[in-house]
Amino acid sequence: MAEHIKQGENFYKHRAIYRQYKNVKPKQRERFYETNRAAIVLFESARDYLYERFDKSKPLPLKKWKAEKAELAEKRAGLYLEYTRLKEETLRAEDIRRGVENLMREPERRTSQSVLR
Secondary structure: OHHHHHHHHHHHHHHHHHHHHHHOOHHHHHHHHHHOHHHHHHHHHHHHHHHHHOOOOOOOOHHHHHHHHHHHHHHHHHHHHHHHHHHHHHHHHHHHHHHHHHHHHHHHHHHHHHHHO
């Protein structure tokens, strides 16, 4: 989704320059291209990327993608907090389990030591 957003932004940002490039007279086109090469290449790259994946006749849902990305980032942050809480809880439970096992072994050690005496 981040790549879709990035390419969509490049598409809209550089579209005007690309349109100018297409409308420049053929004799001046090469000079215009050299002057604006980065913007033209970024637009063409974004256009190719987006047209391979989406219907060209429909506008790009850039705002929807950004909103969805923000929502997913928020959800991810919440899940990470829950993950860390559960991880800490699991570590505490493991410590308790080890403590109980040690307490249960304690009578065995006492009886084995008393037999040896």
